[in-house]
Amino acid sequence: MDWTAFIALSLLFICAAGYDTPSAYDVLQQFDFPIGLLPKGATGYELNNSTGDFKAYLGEKVCSFSLEGSYDLKYKSTIKGKISKDKLTKLSGVSVKVLLFWFDIVEVRRRGDELEFSVGILSASFGVENFLECPQCGCGLICGNDQGRNGKLNRFVASS
Numbered sequence: 001m002d003w004t005a006f007i008a009l010s011l012l013f014i015c016a017a018g019y020d021t022p023s024a025y026d027v028l029q030q031f032d033f034p035i036g037l038l039p040k041g042a043t044g045y046e047l048n049n050s051t052g053d054f055k056a057y058l059g060e061k062v063c064s065f066s067l068e069g070s071y072d073l074k075y076k077s078t079i080k081g082k083i084s085k086d087k088l089t090k091l092s093g094v095s096v097k098v099l100l101f102w103f104d105i106v107e108v109r110r111r112g113d114e115l116e117f118s119v120g121i122l123s124a125s126f127g128v129e130n131f132l133e134c135p136q137c138g139c140g141l142i143c144g145n146d147q148g149r150n151g152k153l154n155r156f157v158a159s160s
């Protein structure tokens, strides 16, 4: 084994070691959600296994960013809700700016390859592929030289 391979392998183990206890991102995946629903930097979570009630903690006081060509999002330092497979309800701590107003996202449901976000009277669906990567507070998905995501982002429309 040459040195490059050795260093690469060591780094791999160092990174992996940080993930021996499940993170908030693992919990999302356990319930069939993509990790990109949470921005980078989640510091912990609490989950009640019997009810699905959860709290996720972000290191930042307020985390905001915009998804290019789409929406501004804001995360509080504590995100709460109830999680079950393909269903996040009673969500609090995440808001989206639609036109000039901020709305709390109260529900996220996965239907096949689509995620449906609801702010109550309005909802919008986005392809799951838009959430495979975690956005970063401040710059979202275009940080540094990143090209960002190319997925198609729809508009919020009145729920029927």
Ligand SMILES: *[C@@H]1O[C@H](CO)[C@@H](O)[C@H](O)[C@H]1NC(C)=O
Residues within 6 Å of the ligand: 048, 049, 050, 051
């Ligand atoms: C989960 O929630 C139920 C109902 O609120 C409660 O009785 C139980 O103690 C909780 N379990 C944990 C581990 O917090």
Ligand SMILES: *[C@@H]1O[C@H](CO)[C@@H](O)[C@H](O)[C@H]1NC(C)=O
Residues within 6 Å of the ligand: 049
């Ligand atoms: C909750 O359930 C998961 C998977 O079933 C398990 O790994 C974990 O230890 C449980 N946590 C608690 C607090 O019971």
